Amino acid sequence: MIDTIYFEEDISEHPRTLSILAKFKAARTIPIKRFGELFNQRKQNFRIQKSKPSLILAQKHNGHVLQAPGGFGIGGTKNFYFSHMYNCVYDCRYCFLQGMFSSANYVVFVNFEDFDKQIERIINQHPEETVTFFSGYDCDSLALETITGFAAHILPIFKNYPGSLLEFRTKSIQVNPLTSMKAISNCVIAYSLMPEVMSVALDNKAPSIKRRIETMSKLSKQGWKIGLRFDPLIHGENWRTLYEELIEDVFKIIPQKSIHSVSFGPLRFPKAMHRDIFKLYPEDPLFSGPLQQRGPIVAYRQEIENEMADFCRQMFAKFIPDSIIFQCTPEGQSPELENNERQTYSNNG
Amino acid sequence: MIGAPAIRWVIALKSEAKPIIEKLDMVPSKKGIDFPVYRDKKGYHWLIISGIGRARSAAATNYLQQESDAPPWSAWINIGIAGYGYDSYGALYLVDKITLEKSNLVAYPGVAFSTNLPRAGLLTVNKPKMDYSEPNLIDMEGYAFYEAVNKFSCRELLLLLKVVSDGPKSNVKELTSGKISKLISGNIENILSLVVQLEDFSKLEFKRLVPPDICRQIKEKWHFTVSQEHQLSILVRRWTSLFKENALFSEIKNQKSSKSVISYLSKVLDEYEVDWGQS
Numbered sequence: 001m002i003d004t005i006y007f008e009e010d011i012s013e014h015p016r017t018l019s020i021l022a023k024f025k026a027a028r029t030i031p032i033k034r035f036g037e038l039f040n041q042r043k044q045n046f047r048i049q050k051s052k053p054s055l056i057l058a059q060k061h062n063g064h065v066l067q068a069p070g071g072f073g074i075g076g077t078k079n080f081y082f083s084h085m086y087n088c089v090y091d092c093r094y095c096f097l098q099g100m101f102s103s104a105n106y107v108v109f110v111n112f113e114d115f116d117k118q119i120e121r122i123i124n125q126h127p128e129e130t131v132t133f134f135s136g137y138d139c140d141s142l143a144l145e146t147i148t149g150f151a152a153h154i155l156p157i158f159k160n161y162p163g164s165l166l167e168f169r170t171k172s173i174q175v176n177p178l179t180s181m182k183a184i185s186n187c188v189i190a191y192s193l194m195p196e197v198m199s200v201a202l203d204n205k206a207p208s209i210k211r212r213i214e215t216m217s218k219l220s221k222q223g224w225k226i227g228l229r230f231d232p233l234i235h236g237e238n239w240r241t242l243y244e245e246l247i248e249d250v251f252k253i254i255p256q257k258s259i260h261s262v263s264f265g266p267l268r269f270p271k272a273m274h275r276d277i278f279k280l281y282p283e284d285p286l287f288s289g290p291l292q293q294r295g296p297i298v299a300y301r302q303e304i305e306n307e308m309a310d311f312c313r314q315m316f317a318k319f320i321p322d323s324i325i326f327q328c329t330p331e332g333q334s335p336e337l338e339n340n341e342r343q344t345y346s347n348n349g
Numbered sequence: 350m351i352g353a354p355a356i357r358w359v360i361a362l363k364s365e366a367k368p369i370i371e372k373l374d375m376v377p378s379k380k381g382i383d384f385p386v387y388r389d390k391k392g393y394h395w396l397i398i399s400g401i402g403r404a405r406s407a408a409a410t411n412y413l414q415q416e417s418d419a420p421p422w423s424a425w426i427n428i429g430i431a432g433y434g435y436d437s438y439g440a441l442y443l444v445d446k447i448t449l450e451k452s453n454l455v456a457y458p459g460v461a462f463s464t465n466l467p468r469a470g471l472l473t474v475n476k477p478k479m480d481y482s483e484p485n486l487i488d489m490e491g492y493a494f495y496e497a498v499n500k501f502s503c504r505e506l507l508l509l510l511k512v513v514s515d516g517p518k519s520n521v522k523e524l525t526s527g528k529i530s531k532l533i534s535g536n537i538e539n540i541l542s543l544v545v546q547l548e549d550f551s552k553l554e555f556k557r558l559v560p561p562d563i564c565r566q567i568k569e570k571w572h573f574t575v576s577q578e579h580q581l582s583i584l585v586r587r588w589t590s591l592f593k594e595n596a597l598f599s600e601i602k603n604q605k606s607s608k609s610v611i612s613y614l615s616k617v618l619d620e621y622e623v624d625w626g627q628s
């Protein structure tokens with residue numbers, strides 16, 4: 001429950017600020033100058049904050065839409081990402097956000113219209129290509145939808161550009177704006193998945209895998225295109241059996257015609273990010289498995305990565321054509337966050 | 350001591366501190382030479398009486414940090430009386446924003462507490478202020494306390510509480526030591542319920558920052574270099590997240606050297622398949 005809301009003074013009268021504040025009548029509201037003065041402060045305790053995050057309402061001044069790093073994509077030639085929010089209501093132990101931000105508070109950028117303009121400008125710059133936009137790179141796309149209304153705002157824009165593609169990546173089962181409208185053919189609702197037993201241990205506060213699959217099924221019945229994201233792949237005892245069962249279950253329930261794409265990727269952290277996350281949660285078994293430093297990254301041993309990737313790819317191939325299976329290959333780096341060592345192996349979703 | 354909380358109190362006046370000293374059974378510490386310092390029997394709680402004003406508050410905070418050997422998981426509390434234009438005499442407020450008078454300096458103490466206490470901003474002034482048109486609580490130490498603590502701690506381990514003592518209808522000149530102590534003691538249960546939460550944060554930080562006790566035993570048996578100690582601490586953390594801490598020593602007891610302890614633990618962990626159903 002959010003009981004503290006900070007808001008930038010400049011947007012105190014913004015209609016979206018007012019409508020969000022109206023949803024939290026009992027919350028203490030605190031005016032601030034710029035969200036960075038609070039959010040980027042150095043002496044903060046991410047772990048304690050995560051136990052009771054506050055909300056920060058702010059305005060994004062630049063970098064609304066950024067080029068996605070190389071190796072990140074689901075078939076399109078041009079890939080971009082945007083985040084109307086920083087941070088997430090869930091608390092997945094492998095999430096890169098906990099190593100990237102010094103604060104666990106949620107930041108919501110209320111100037112959605114500036115995102116719209118940049119999205120439209122980019123689409124118009126590439127009239128001959130399928131431009132793919134990934135929503136929610138720095139958050140879960142839909143988890144706070146009841147508060148932000150971002151999906152409901154952005155979807156009609158994409159309706160006007162059927163040649164482009166929008167992906168919402170999520171673990172949320174609150175999908176009201178989607179179920180209350182007609183499916184949009186160029187929008188993919190992508191769910192992050194892993195075997196239930198792993199998810200119980202790692203996807204803290206997130207809906208169970210069973211509920212996510214049920215939600216995907218509901219959405220697919222309404223005509224929404226579904227993305228399946230097995231990213232990151234988690235190693236552990238009986239991983240083959242666990243992934244086999246999961247993959248079979250998912251394909252049994254979600255009809256092939258509804259599946260837009262399947263992607264998978266390894267568990268990887270930039271070295272400094274791994275160090276920071278381990279410092280935050282040194283008791284977590286995620287960091288006790290066969291992870292090792294490989295150059296600038298910390299990851300499972302190469303043979304484990306390869307074995308898991310090969311196994312999953314073969315499993316997917318039993319159900320869907322190769323053309324819609326994508327492996328996330330960690331290579332590039334997001335230009336905006338170079339200093340924070342954010343790489344393509346972002347494990348968010 | 351294992352999992353022990355570390356709480357440090359910085360309070361301007363003896364009369365403000367008195368109810369807390371009594372409630373927590375604190376006694377004067379020999380370490381209090383420049384400032385009066387108190388501590389409880391277990392050494393979990395330390396309290397310093399700073400005197401009035403920013404300079405004294407900052408100096409006392411630094412003094413207490415050194416004299417009490419405040420560990421990195423210490424949580425810090427500043428409590429005292431304050432003026433307020435809304436004149437809710439006797440009400441206890443949790444401070445969530447501090448502004449330093451005649452400056453652009455603003456600070457935001459952490460708000461991860463579960464409490465129904467009312468909250469307010471605080472203006473820290475240089476001289477006593479009788480003009481209560483200000484929307485904030487008014488004191489003379491808060492900002493300096495925050496600034497001093499924030500050099501060695503984070504804002505989530507920092508708590509500022511103010512009890513309204515004066516305002517448009519409550520004349521500051523009528524305040525006596527007895528009345529001030531009563532203002533604090535009248536809120537003692539609410540104060541202590543927040544302190545319990547702060548103790549939990551402090552304990553959580555202790556567990557996060559301090560390697561398991563078994564590390565000490567291992568280091569007593571074999572000699573580790575500084576960089577090996579660092580490696581050992583990481584390996585022991587990883588090991589204890591999977592297995593019982595007390596089983597570790599027998600696992601490695603036949604190792605000949607620190608190097609072989611490290612390579613043995615690395616090998617075990619690097620080959621271990623986590624049983625997620627058990628974790």
Ligand code: SF4
Pocket residue numbers: 087088089090091092094095096097138139140170171206347348349
């Ligand atoms: S991995 Fe995704 S769902 Fe999990 S905490 Fe991070 S952003 Fe949220």
